[in-house]
Amino acid sequence: MTKIAVLTSGGDSQGMNSAIRSVVRTGLSNGYEMVGIKRGFKGLITGDVIPLGTKEVSDILYRGGTFLQSARSEEFKTKEGQEKALKTINEHAIDYVVVIGGDGSYKGAQALKKLGVKTYGLPGTIDNDIPLTDYTIGFDTTLNVVTDAIGNLRDTMSSHERVSVIEAMGRNCGDIALQAGIASGVDAILIPEIEPDLEKIAKELKEGFERGKSHSIVVVAEGAGKASDISEQLASLSGLDTRPTVLGHIQRGGTPSAFDRVFTSRLGHRVIELVQADTHGVAIGMEQNTITHHTFEEIFNSQNTIDDKLYKIFHDLV
Numbered sequence: 611m612t613k614i615a616v617l618t619s620g621g622d623s624q625g626m627n628s629a630i631r632s633v634v635r636t637g638l639s640n641g642y643e644m645v646g647i648k649r650g651f652k653g654l655i656t657g658d659v660i661p662l663g664t665k666e667v668s669d670i671l672y673r674g675g676t677f678l679q680s681a682r683s684e685e686f687k688t689k690e691g692q693e694k695a696l697k698t699i700n701e702h703a704i705d706y707v708v709v710i711g712g713d714g715s716y717k718g719a720q721a722l723k724k725l726g727v728k729t730y731g732l733p734g735t736i737d738n739d740i741p742l743t744d745y746t747i748g749f750d751t752t753l754n755v756v757t758d759a760i761g762n763l764r765d766t767m768s769s770h771e772r773v774s775v776i777e778a779m780g781r782n783c784g785d786i787a788l789q790a791g792i793a794s795g796v797d798a799i800l801i802p803e804i805e806p807d808l809e810k811i812a813k814e815l816k817e818g819f820e821r822g823k824s825h826s827i828v829v830v831a832e833g834a835g836k837a838s839d840i841s842e843q844l845a846s847l848s849g850l851d852t853r854p855t856v857l858g859h860i861q862r863g864g865t866p867s868a869f870d871r872v873f874t875s876r877l878g879h880r881v882i883e884l885v886q887a888d889t890h891g892v893a894i895g896m897e898q899n900t901i902t903h904h905t906f907e908e909i910f911n912s913q914n915t916i917d918d919k920l921y922k923i924f925h926d927l928v
């Protein structure tokens with residue numbers, strides 16, 4: 611019987627459980643044997659393989675994190691590590707490996723592909739930094755978490771007439787900061803894709819308070835700088851009372867949004883359709899509300915860019 615393995619790798623993201631459930635349940639419905647690998651590529655090296663039936667994936671649809679657990683494995687980046695992983699795949703007679711993770715994990719999937727393994731990638735990262743997909747798994751949920759957190763900070767900043775400088779995750783991608791910033795109606799957004807003008811921002815913040823504003827919010831994508839540094843610089847340039855907040859890993863938790871649950875159900879379902887067609891070596895995503903797939907090479911050769919229109923919309927709405 612054809613055997614399909616699923617693993618989650620890199621930073622976890624809300625919706626990974628839902629993606630696993632979709633791959634497993636669709637696979638079982640179509641007569642495939644399903645297994646899970648614990649702790650990503652690390653578990654592939656150590657042979658941590660568990661059988662997955664329909665019961666094993668019940669009650670996980672609405673849970674954040676990943677019940678298969680995730681890890682970053684330096685060993686897997688080496689030839690020796692990859693050969694150990696291949697040994698596990700062969701010993702367990704695994705025919706296909708589904709990797710749910712970010713761009714690093716896609717490189718891992720590509721490495722397996724080069725060893726002759728039939729692989730798939732699902733875009734599991736909150737960062738929304740994977741090319742050729744409009745969304746990544748967990749990004750929508752994270753936007754809601756960050757938007758809620760900004761709302762909480764707004765309350766206390768308003769009471770104390772302060773400027774809140776909030777650091778959002780995203781590695782080198784400004785999407786979380788930009789979209790949560792728009793959703794929260796903040797005063798300034800700093801993203802790595804666009805050089806910030808701190809003097810201009812400080813001047814605008816000062817003018818806002820002079821007009822009678824009781825608070826201001828600045829969102830900084832982690833790739834654009836540290837909240838503590840930006841907060842200090844804005845305080846010294848504007849004379850305003852600023853407070854930095856690093857939202858940190860709180861952004862990766864929480865029950866996945868309805869969007870992320872539906873999105874991941876669609877992605878997982880497509881994996882099995884591709885298995886049936888024996889099309890592999892591809893990453894699956896969504897473009898213009900259509901589920902699409904591209905080879906890993908196409909993904910690596912494409913650039914993830916910030917949505918300039920959204921950035922303009924933000925500026926026109928401030």
Ligand SMILES: Nc1ncnc2c1ncn2[C@@H]1O[C@H](COP(=O)(O)OP(=O)(O)O)[C@@H](O)[C@H]1O
Pocket residue numbers: 619620621651681682683684685686687711712713714715716717718719721734735
């Ligand atoms: N160039 C690579 N070759 C092989 N495996 C890789 C490579 N880059 C990353 N990986 C594997 O993928 C894991 C997850 O990658 P990482 O960049 O940490 O997270 P993400 O997948 O979320 O981007 C790494 O710990 C490593 O095991």
Ligand SMILES: O=P(O)(O)OC[C@H]1O[C@](O)(COP(=O)(O)O)[C@@H](O)[C@@H]1O
Pocket residue numbers: 620621622711712713734735736737779780781832862
């Ligand atoms: O949890 P860690 O290992 O500290 O990593 C933090 C990083 O992981 C993320 O949350 C998600 O990134 P990846 O999905 O690429 O791993 C980044 O936004 C952040 O920079």
